[in-house]
Amino acid sequence: MSIGAPIRTQGPEGPTTLKDRSRPGRRAFGFAALDVPEALPDEGFRRRAPAGLPEVAEVDIVRHFTRLSQMNYGVDTGMYPLGSCTMKHNPKVAETVAALPGFQRLHPLQPDHTAQGALEMMWGLEQAMCEITGMARATLQPPAGACGEMTGLLIMRAYHAQHGGSRTKVIIPDSAHGTNPASVRLAGFEAVPVPSDARGLVDVEALEKLCDDQVAGLMLTNPNTLGLFETDIVRIAELIHGVGGLLYYDGANLNAILGRCRPGDMGFDIVHINTHKTFATPHGGGGPGAGPVGVVERLVPYLPAPTVERTTEGFVLEHDRPHSIGRLQGFNGNFGVLVRAYAYVFAHGADGLKAVSERAALNANYLLRLIAEPFPAAYPGRPLHEFVTTARGLRGAHDVRAMDVAKRLIDLGFHPCTVYFPLVVEEALMMEPTETETKETLEAFAAAMLQVAREAVTDPQLLRDAPVTTPVRRLDEARAARHLTLHW
Amino acid sequence: MSIGAPIRTQGPEGPTTLKDRSRPGRRAFGFAALDVPEALPDEGFRRRAPAGLPEVAEVDIVRHFTRLSQMNYGVDTGMYPLGSCTMKHNPKVAETVAALPGFQRLHPLQPDHTAQGALEMMWGLEQAMCEITGMARATLQPPAGACGEMTGLLIMRAYHAQHGGSRTKVIIPDSAHGTNPASVRLAGFEAVPVPSDARGLVDVEALEKLCDDQVAGLMLTNPNTLGLFETDIVRIAELIHGVGGLLYYDGANLNAILGRCRPGDMGFDIVHINTHKTFATPHGGGGPGAGPVGVVERLVPYLPAPTVERTTEGFVLEHDRPHSIGRLQGFNGNFGVLVRAYAYVFAHGADGLKAVSERAALNANYLLRLIAEPFPAAYPGRPLHEFVTTARGLRGAHDVRAMDVAKRLIDLGFHPCTVYFPLVVEEALMMEPTETETKETLEAFAAAMLQVAREAVTDPQLLRDAPVTTPVRRLDEARAARHLTLHW
């Protein structure tokens, strides 16, 4: 395997911004000549100095962004085993259907009878999300998982408000993703951590002690962020329900269990789904996503408004929901992302989705097997779709860190795995290969990992100097925070 | 200006072909289940061994071709001053309109009344081509310039056949593009070269001597391949017409004279246009193009069939053309390319097209001025849209060649200019910046040229070793021809 980051190096231009290319009077835009009398607001309202946008030609723009794109690594460039993010292959057909004029060029406020296709799609997707998670109804409105979390927690809050007053605490495992505690706080609850036990699972005894009438609920990712299935889930559900709490399912790891088991059957009352992960929307450099939230029957009244309802006159957006927690964003959610999720779900079908999780688990376990020596799993149990190993072993004499491993992987042509998360694992390397990587690619990645482990002993400086094949080398993050330069 | 070819280097994969990634049983395709009874041809007709296509997954395909694309330089990557090829910026809107279902998904044999938009477009484009070149009618059928040449020459042949018998000779300048003599031969004529004079223009005396009743016509590029305008064109036309010959205009350089002068007004009888050059179709790594051919009134009967005619019932494809030379390809020409040309022409309009040539000439002359010392123009006259310099001066002590200059330009981030063409110029460097390059880019390119000239003296080996920043370095072309490996 020859060496080199699979992205374009800087090339002849250096890191010049478009502003540097700007020349007074140069332009790309063009509009039809104004065909009505000019009418402008009064002077008092008017902008004096023009906005300092760059003045460039179309050719400048095309080359600038083409060049920048080539300096970026994506799933289309290679394996992207970023744990917890499910960076799987994104079928190109999803882009085709999302670009259909009937979906792409609809105004969010046009009357329902002119948007029957869009509403039917949303209705069908809601049905599918409910079937997959075992929920009664779902809202498609949250634009991402974190917003889904807040939605679910506000539903929890509204539910308790109606049933014997407010509760203050929401329990989350210490291995939880950062959005969980943050959402708990934003929903007005106090986040109470429950420790993981030696298995890397929720410590049920400890949980039992935390359970009281102030517990509004528990947030759980299952399989958890270690990729391990919470085998005590039934008992956990009993405990929480026993004190009148609700169970919240963080769906970020849903890719592990499609068609195998359903949060609803495990006792969860609220579920969010990261459609951009499980149902393959390109992550877009950081977004957009979609975070539909499903709930059990008794929580349906609290779902955000509007919902999509099927009536004899066709599909409608129903706004009249007296007990609803309200709306989470401006319109109908990240509709374009939902179209892609719909395409993904119905292209796969029941068996196809089951196969997705089977292959995801197979790939994760196979990769772990290949690298377990020298990168042992942090916990003994068999992982599902992802796993967490530790680079602890490499610190040894040369103090090589997980981050050094990550950077060296770049020079070997791969996007690194997630590092230093979950926090409960020292020198954590969290790997989620996803089901769309081939056996050969997993083996090539494993070979790279073993090479890095050897180099950590034979040539640790190589790791500390990495990456060397990229447009820039290690960047000074401390400096960025000290001398804030946030615009040109 | 930092160094580095503006393309991706090999990356971790090496030059593996898809065949190397193939695994038995792996697949990307999918079809609906067969919904009718299976029926196959008799055994005797059937293929025995399956075709040895690669067996790969969608993710393999996406990464393979994405990686290869990044290893390729295009106009969207940077300046591409390939003389005679008019590598200008290709407006993105042309791709949008070419992809409209009403253009992209029409069957070539569907009835005229179901393709009125397509036919109207073709009719409008023909009108525009005629107006721009000063011709009476045009055919849009030839798929590229070379085919346009043959079309025009066959029209010439048919014309002479009807007017006093066959003639044998077609005169072409020694600076002509290779397709000219090749087309002459394919049209059944003998190519008779006329030398260039000290000005780099057709040697009119020499031409006069060649003119006799066996001369079917003359092929000329004006401005010629040196970028110089044939100032004696009127006299040349008189000479050729004087002996009953016809004048053929090779439109490859039409980008120089839009709205300034028209081949028809210069006395040309037949014109081909490379729409992919002048009217900006992306060159697609080598094609497709389109080579419409326009003719003067008396040659209209010979145009290929079918033509697009406007009737009271709308637009129709007219096949009944008794004197036509016939058809040049299977259907209606490279329609999708014609759509782009139409978009380009009507987006610019009359003044816009004129501005195109003005800017093209301005850029060429400005660039020549910046590099003339040490790369003098091969001929004295002022060029229009392109020019030919010579690297002769660099051979000096170190025997640096034009090709070395070209290869070094790659390391400095630019696509090289055309080298060793036209043949009449020793160590030719033929440069066509086109109108879409900015002043700054021209200056950066000139700076690179001057740097190379200096290096030719100070460090000639640097040039001979170039390029070093590319996925592969200089390739052994002799070896390729000796041990033919034309497939995996």
Added chain:
Amino acid sequence: MRFAPHTDDDVSEMLAALGLSGLDDLFDQIPTDVRVGGRLDLPDGISEMELVAQMTALAGHDRSTDDLVCFAGAGAYDHYVPSLVWALAGRSEFQTSYTPYQPELSQGVLQVLFEFQSMICELTALEVSNASLYDGATALAEAVTMSRGAGRGRVLVSAGVDPRYVETLRTYGRGAGYEPQLFDLQDGRGGAPVFTPDVAAIVVQHPNRLGILEPVRELFGEARDWGARTIQVFDPLSLGVLSPPGELGADIAVGEGQSLGNHLNFGGPYLGLIAARLDDVRRMPGRIVGETLDVDGTTGYVLTLQAREQHIRREKANSNVCTNQTLMAIAATVYMSWLGPQGLAELGRQCASKAAYAAQRLCEVDGVELLHPDAPFFKEFALRLPRPAEDVRDELVERGILAGVPLEDADGHALLVALTERRTRRQIDALASAMGEVLS
């Protein structure tokens, strides 16, 4: 359709390496009593060919703005999206990457976001922008969260703010423990907010939900005297013509970025814009990109001030945003580059002029008048109709026109009409005459 590349041989070889006899073994840690007995109740998978056919049929039941002439606005606008925007933003290296945690091979996205932040600062005349939020409504909610603090809990909101934004604010308020307090408009603008020392912020939308220009300086002036933060909801494409929030005295400016090169998409994905003053940078939600140097001294870009964010601060973070709308921000950056300062100004000029013309033509229709006749507006205005706006809107749909968005104002007789550069005089005249027919 399946995208997992495994052949049967792959599966058996991998299982063998794991010492497992079947795929089911991979899941045996799942308690039997929670396993799915049979098969999910979903249809069988289909091929790409069938999928495209089915979804094309679905989309065919919608009447897109290709088909209906669109005068609807109210926060989402039918501006022209130049071809180059998605030809570039859609490049798969951008599209298939994620949050640039590993900056060395994410310089593309990082630099684009740095340029995005820079352009938003140029637009708003403020000092810092983040790298995107979900949409305009959530951006407002985040701005309010930024503003609230010890002893300052109250939030005054102009009745001129988009009702959907207010609803969203209410939802967020349920968790955060505040109830946005609306103050009425007078003749469609202004109003008399009652300040007290515990007011955290005042929110004004300019142009407001009726398209009307607000006396922002006045409202904000008073707010600052009371030490309250000033939050303006703005329309980015108004800023070629209208004074930027920074000059109007806004501490925080939030807006909907959809109109910056993003399609209507029936409401999303859109783009939440937020810009503020430098002192507030550490209270800013979401990703922020900063410029720095690498070990060789080469300029590069990184995610900075991450200590603010949920993945570090966890329950102490004042936002939970993780996945954002980066791709829309990339598209917006391309679009703003295409516009440039002149394009931005010309675009504003055309919207304003066409709105003025449309208002005049429509008011020539019997019984139609402006809801607030003397209030100055930008690209949108509210009409008072002689009949319920919904009915009129629906009848005009029959004529191929999406005439606008009905409002609850004037007991449902108000229609909000928006004009973009795409609307031609011919289309405006056609709207006016169709309106005449429908109302006659």
Added chain:
Amino acid sequence: MRFAPHTDDDVSEMLAALGLSGLDDLFDQIPTDVRVGGRLDLPDGISEMELVAQMTALAGHDRSTDDLVCFAGAGAYDHYVPSLVWALAGRSEFQTSYTPYQPELSQGVLQVLFEFQSMICELTALEVSNASLYDGATALAEAVTMSRGAGRGRVLVSAGVDPRYVETLRTYGRGAGYEPQLFDLQDGRGGAPVFTPDVAAIVVQHPNRLGILEPVRELFGEARDWGARTIQVFDPLSLGVLSPPGELGADIAVGEGQSLGNHLNFGGPYLGLIAARLDDVRRMPGRIVGETLDVDGTTGYVLTLQAREQHIRREKANSNVCTNQTLMAIAATVYMSWLGPQGLAELGRQCASKAAYAAQRLCEVDGVELLHPDAPFFKEFALRLPRPAEDVRDELVERGILAGVPLEDADGHALLVALTERRTRRQIDALASAMGEVLS
């Protein structure tokens, strides 16, 4: 719309550097008497927004195969184009590059073309392929040129060859000095070509223009006895089911590559395929890519055997092709990778089965029969109708069906019907019943 980036300052600075006073000076070498006096008689330029609106309106006057159910074939087929094909072939680094004269920064296009050549060889069971020609018809003309030589000028062409291909051959023959000699079919296939020692080549299309399978081995066997070259016109998507040209004894195989991932595009750009035996490689037209090593011994790809080509051989070149159809070849390479051997076989199986079913259903209609009842066919067949085929075709268009391509055979009562994998049983049944209605 303008794409030249020059500002007024740029223009004056550049003119100044050139010592010119105006842009007109750049053209003063053009004799005044040939200059354009006024202005070209073309409309004014328009903005992108207007252009898209105008061309969308134009395209709206066409009835695309999205709208008409397409049973038309005759050399261009409505096969499904998977989304990934143009997502990849459309990558701008491919699209905006030109002929890879400079291999070091063109390895992308060169390797794709090498793989294209390889796949065409796999498909045809022949030894060499070039990197594309214009289309199937011109590929045939080039193959004939390859075949003719001293003492061998005659060209025998089966009447089963596509008439448009024959016309194109005639046109090329006018220049090259030959007249293709057609020999008739017997019951839609075969025929009795008369060989003589001066026959350069025989051309057979299989499946032929009527969709019928030809006795290729027999025809080619005799040709080889006479030392004539054997040229087969083939359909690439038939080769998952039908024996490849190489096995049928073809020296040269030519075909239309449109169906390999290219859209119908009203006839172009399409893709000319040509493959031959190694001995003919130096007579091959067009670009050929070869594998080689660089100075470091790394494998790479270059244009090879360029000595054949016009830019070197000039008037001695036996083809003038320069710009070809590379981008279509790239799309075809992606498409063939998507298909793989199994997909190719399944595709052929579906086309053949659907054609058989359609023929049977249509022949159930009163007065409709196969033009050649006992001739075996692949994905296309000719019907004899009781009325002129054009009229029937047009009446079926009214019912939303493009039923096929009318032929001159049977004095215009023949209709050629093509089936691709896209056509469903429902659509076929609908065609049959519509045919019934139209003819009753």
